[in-house]
Amino acid sequence: MNKITKETTIGDAIKIDAGIIPILMSAGMHCIGCPSAQGESIEEAAMVHGLDADALMSDINDYIESNN
Secondary structure, three states, rough: OOOOOOOOHHHHHHHHOHHHHHHHHHHOOOOOOOOHHHHEHHEEEEEOOOOOHHHHHHHHHHHHHHHO
């Protein structure tokens, strides 16, 4: 399985595990399907939305660990 990191693009992260979409949406990233969002890394998207990328990754990793 591919690992999701802060450097992973939103598009690739969703391909790895679409279950992270609610996490991203609840963090305020409502433009998940936007073409520009698909090419942004999680870290870049977090910065644009004023979010802590490490906290977001913690939520994503908690989700992944609990579902594997």
